[in-house]
Amino acid sequence: MASSDxxxxxxxxxxxxxxxxxxxxxxxxYYRWLNYGGVPEKYFQNREFSFTLKDDIxxxxxxxxxxxxxxxxxxxxxxxxxxxxxxxxxKPSQHNSVKSGSFxxxxxxxxxxxxxxxxxxxxxxxxxxxxxxxxxxxxTIAIKILDRALGEDxxxxxxxxxxSGRRGVHCWVCDKNARNLSQAAxxxxxxxxxxxxxxxxxxxxxxxxxPIHPSIRQAITVIDSYFEDYAVNEQDIFESKETWQxxxxxxxxxxxxxxQTDFVKVRNSAERWKSLQCTLNTIHLExxxxxxxxxxxxxxxxxxxxxxxxxxFSVHPKTGRISVPIDVKNLETFDPFSVPTIxxxxxxxxxxxxxxxxxxHTENGEGLEVKRRIRDYKKTSLLGPVKIFxxxxxxxxxxxxxxxxxxxxRGGDF
Amino acid sequence: MKSxxxxxxxGNLTVGxxxxxxxxxxxxxxxxxxxxxxxxxxxxxxNKKLESELRKLKFPYRVSSGEKLDDYEMRRKDHISHFILRxxxxxxEELRRWFIQQELDVFxxxxxxxxxxxxxxxxxxxxxxxxIGEEEKELQKKNLADSGGYGSIKISEWLFYKVxxxxxxxxxxxxxxxxxxxxxxIPHPEIAVIVLNExxxxxxxxxxLASRALPVVQSDERLQPLLNNxxxxxxxxxxxxxxxxxxxxxEQIDGLAAKSYAPCMRQLHKALRDNHHLRHGGRMQYGxxxxxxGLTLDQALQFWxxxxxxxxxxxxxxxxxxxxxxxxxxxxxxxxxDYTPFSCMKIIMSxxxxxxxxxGCPFRHxxxxxxxxxxxxxxxxxxxxxxxxxLVKGMHYQLACQxxxxxxxxxxxxGFSLNHPNQYxxxxxxxxxxxxxxxxxxxxxxxxxxxxxxxxxRGTSACVSKPTSQAESADMEGxxxxxxxxxxx
Numbered sequence: 001m002a003s004s005d006x007x008x009x010x011x012x013x014x015x016x017x018x019x020x021x022x023x024x025x026x027x028x029x030y031y032r033w034l035n036y037g038g039v040p041e042k043y044f045q046n047r048e049f050s051f052t053l054k055d056d057i058x059x060x061x062x063x064x065x066x067x068x069x070x071x072x073x074x075x076x077x078x079x080x081x082x083x084x085x086x087x088x089x090x091k092p093s094q095h096n097s098v099k100s101g102s103f104x105x106x107x108x109x110x111x112x113x114x115x116x117x118x119x120x121x122x123x124x125x126x127x128x129x130x131x132x133x134x135x136x137x138x139x140t141i142a143i144k145i146l147d148r149a150l151g152e153d154x155x156x157x158x159x160x161x162x163x164s165g166r167r168g169v170h171c172w173v174c175d176k177n178a179r180n181l182s183q184a185a186x187x188x189x190x191x192x193x194x195x196x197x198x199x200x201x202x203x204x205x206x207x208x209x210x211p212i213h214p215s216i217r218q219a220i221t222v223i224d225s226y227f228e229d230y231a232v233n234e235q236d237i238f239e240s241k242e243t244w245q246x247x248x249x250x251x252x253x254x255x256x257x258x259x260q261t262d263f264v265k266v267r268n269s270a271e272r273w274k275s276l277q278c279t280l281n282t283i284h285l286e287x288x289x290x291x292x293x294x295x296x297x298x299x300x301x302x303x304x305x306x307x308x309x310x311x312x313f314s315v316h317p318k319t320g321r322i323s324v325p326i327d328v329k330n331l332e333t334f335d336p337f338s339v340p341t342i343x344x345x346x347x348x349x350x351x352x353x354x355x356x357x358x359x360x361h362t363e364n365g366e367g368l369e370v371k372r373r374i375r376d377y378k379k380t381s382l383l384g385p386v387k388i389f390x391x392x393x394x395x396x397x398x399x400x401x402x403x404x405x406x407x408x409x410r411g412g413d414f
Numbered sequence: 415m416k417s418x419x420x421x422x423x424x425g426n427l428t429v430g431x432x433x434x435x436x437x438x439x440x441x442x443x444x445x446x447x448x449x450x451x452x453x454x455x456x457x458x459x460x461n462k463k464l465e466s467e468l469r470k471l472k473f474p475y476r477v478s479s480g481e482k483l484d485d486y487e488m489r490r491k492d493h494i495s496h497f498i499l500r501x502x503x504x505x506x507e508e509l510r511r512w513f514i515q516q517e518l519d520v521f522x523x524x525x526x527x528x529x530x531x532x533x534x535x536x537x538x539x540x541x542x543x544x545x546i547g548e549e550e551k552e553l554q555k556k557n558l559a560d561s562g563g564y565g566s567i568k569i570s571e572w573l574f575y576k577v578x579x580x581x582x583x584x585x586x587x588x589x590x591x592x593x594x595x596x597x598x599x600i601p602h603p604e605i606a607v608i609v610l611n612e613x614x615x616x617x618x619x620x621x622x623l624a625s626r627a628l629p630v631v632q633s634d635e636r637l638q639p640l641l642n643n644x645x646x647x648x649x650x651x652x653x654x655x656x657x658x659x660x661x662x663x664x665e666q667i668d669g670l671a672a673k674s675y676a677p678c679m680r681q682l683h684k685a686l687r688d689n690h691h692l693r694h695g696g697r698m699q700y701g702x703x704x705x706x707x708g709l710t711l712d713q714a715l716q717f718w719x720x721x722x723x724x725x726x727x728x729x730x731x732x733x734x735x736x737x738x739x740x741x742x743x744x745x746x747x748x749x750x751x752d753y754t755p756f757s758c759m760k761i762i763m764s765x766x767x768x769x770x771x772x773x774g775c776p777f778r779h780x781x782x783x784x785x786x787x788x789x790x791x792x793x794x795x796x797x798x799x800x801x802x803x804x805l806v807k808g809m810h811y812q813l814a815c816q817x818x819x820x821x822x823x824x825x826x827x828x829g830f831s832l833n834h835p836n837q838y839x840x841x842x843x844x845x846x847x848x849x850x851x852x853x854x855x856x857x858x859x860x861x862x863x864x865x866x867x868x869x870x871x872r873g874t875s876a877c878v879s880k881p882t883s884q885a886e887s888a889d890m891e892g893x894x895x896x897x898x899x900x901x902x903x
Binding site for chain 2: 199
């Protein structure tokens with residue numbers, strides 16, 4: 001609803017970005033996150049950032065000594081895109097002066113990138129960069145499945161889910177264990193979580209064997225709660241010969257002809273779905289559900305320690321949307337089309353500021369300016385997302401405190 | 415059985431017998447790789463083949479009844495030759511990975527041979543793991559059963575270990591175990607996997623150590639040619655040195671694609687022509703291949719640019735987004751590493767294609783049905799297609815591609831063992847353009863290298879062919895003689 005009132009125009013970016021970086025970007029929370037309580041030392045200072053400037057100029061190996069430096073640089077340079085990379089052995093900004101071979105990536109959050117384009121072969125509503133409320137369910141399902149697995153199977157406690165700004169979601173796993181994983185380990189985690197495999201040439205992308213692994217079983221339970229509404233009704237995968245052929249391409253050869261005849265005879269999608277359920281073995285049915293709904297992640301994004309990923313709270317230049325954290329406890333209420341855009345935020349800010357000016361007397365100039373900067377984002381729809389971000393950070397800080405206490409209790413031997 | 419990296423040799427290294435073992439080990443590891451592609455690992459035929467290769471090698475000690483495991487001299491020689499090998503193979507990331515993979519396969523084989531002696535080995539090497547109690551086992555019974563496919567009786571019998579998942583990545587990757595809170599639950603019979611991982615870590619560390627020692631070793635004139643021979647002669651060509659740079663024109667490419675490209679590259683080329691675009695994985699695989707067949711950097715830039723422009727990319731955007739990567743892969747940017755074209759092994763084993771990708775190996779990554787259709791469109795006769803599909807079902811992807819080569823070139827039998835798309839290209843061009851003597855000339859890359867380094871290979875064949883019955887001291891003397899030849903080269 002915000003977007004229809006305040007349509008975003010990319011041409012406005014050069015004017016809006018300075019306002020966003022000056023008054024809205026949540027620097028102190030951002031720094032609290034990436035500093036990880038100052039443990040280990042220099043974790044923030046050795047972190048690589050990359051900026052994409054106007055005209056697609058790309059700058060890598062940026063690093064900052066503290067929050068203030070980061071803030072000043074972002075306000076001065078006004079990046080169109082911001083990516084977060086790894087924590088290196090030395091300050092990235094000084095990487096040329098380090099003995100070659102010595103400068104290397106040491107640590108980074110374990111990340112996942114779910115992109116709606118990877119589901120094009122199973123979406124009937126949209127394709128490529130487009131998304132709609134019908135296919136967004138795929139992201140809801142993906143988050144539920146992956147979040148459970150990362151938490152329960154792998155024991156990762158601190159998982160930040162972020163809307164990418166256009167057509168997908170990212171997950172940042174921030175546990176210390178996760179940040180120190182090797183490339184091989186990251187790749188193994190991603191493979192464990194991968195079920196849909198195969199390039200353009202693979203028609204059937206899911207192959208299960210009995211017995212089904214407990215993790216997959218959990219995933220199927222999640223998918224089951226959505227499948228009928230999502231696939232049969234909204235996506236209408238049984239609507240016409242064109243669409244149901246795709247489903248039938250996935251069934252074992254011996255059932256295909258029979259089902260084809262059935263499908264033509266019956267009147268509607270619900271009936272076809274019933275017919276499919278009655279004919280196939282459970283495992284084949286599960287394979288189909290998984291192919292249509294199981295999260296598709298790009299292993300390459302997860303496995304590289306030095307991989308650069310879009311930063312939370314950065315702006316997506318094409319849509320104007322802010323990459324906001326998602327509240328996993330209230331997934332059903334998340335609506336990508338209600339995510340604030342930079343234009344809507346600036347307009348909200350404008351309105352609020354005008355209101356304030358009408359209502360208050362001017363206080364001494366500087367005091368007002370500082371107060372404004374602290375409270376500005378709270379006057380806008382950015383308040384909600386920043387709150388979610390803060391809760392996430394607080395939970396991490398509690399956990400870090402707990403660990404430090406444990407260590408000191410044990411007298412420092414571990 | 416030794417553990418790598420645990421005892422480092424101090425004291426003088428006299429290059430002699432130890433070097434001989436190193437020379438033998440190198441081709442041995444190469445055959446381990448070949449056996450690994452031709453047979454399913456840990457299967458009967460695989461084990462038999464590996465056993466016979468080990469025998470040929472005259473390993474200082476193998477576990478057999480009555481043999482003393484503590485013979486100091488034997489172990490010392492074995493240690494030193496392994497150390498030399500590590501020096502040879504620590505020099506690049508690719509070599510390291512290759513070396514570790516083969517050593518792992520051998521270790522796995524030998525560990526499994528230990529059978530009842532496994533516990534002893536674990537204790538001797540201080541490998542102790544946490545176990546789970548009866549209550550928890552009972553609670554997780556169904557999960558344990560479903561993850562590993564074990565029967566419930568076995569579960570009650572077995573001891574289960576709890577290991578942090580980073581210690582057993584292979585099992586996690588394949589989703590073959592139950593994972594809870596970051597810990598993998600492993601039944602005793604599968605303990606080998608954990609041990610293997612420990613071995614791999616130690617081997618990796620010792621390679622890192624070796625690479626630190628390398629500059630000192632390399633400055634010794636006696637050793638440098640040895641080390642080079644060891645790693646290059648037996649790993650095979652990597653097609654990074656292009657002999658035909660600039661000999662191919664861009665107009666020829668479509669024709670070459672139809673005649674001399676392996677299916678993986680043919681598929682990529684077609685996708686590029688059809689869609690005027692390729693994703694990153696495809697650009698890497700095809701781009702490096704093109705470099706390998708002799709395209710210059712300028713030609714490559716022109717080639718990709720003209721295609722992408724026909725797509726939705728405007729010239730300036732191409733220059734900004736894609737040309738950097740192309741120059742990077744030619745070693746003109748960033749780290750300035752001259753990247754080598756992908757071998758079959760690499761294409762088959764890593765970076766599997768996803769939705770919208772066209773890279774990978776069609777024999778490995780395509781649906782059988784689609785592969786069949788593709789082969790039909792390439793005009794392969796039905797009988798040939800069956801043969802190829804049978805090989806694919808047996809997971810012999812490179813052999814399947816070789817068969818395709820034979821059928822599409824109307825050749826009785828290829829004279830080479832296929833392991834690289836650029837090799838496919840070169841052999842195809844030889845066949846189509848070369849003389850009648852092609853079959854004799856197209857020998858294995860290894861043989862070619864052997865001919866070049868003739869002196870050192872004499873040492874090798876002496877190692878491999880000498881029968882085991884001969885007295886050891888006689889062996890040593892004969893070899894020392896041969897080795898002294900190497901230094902006069």
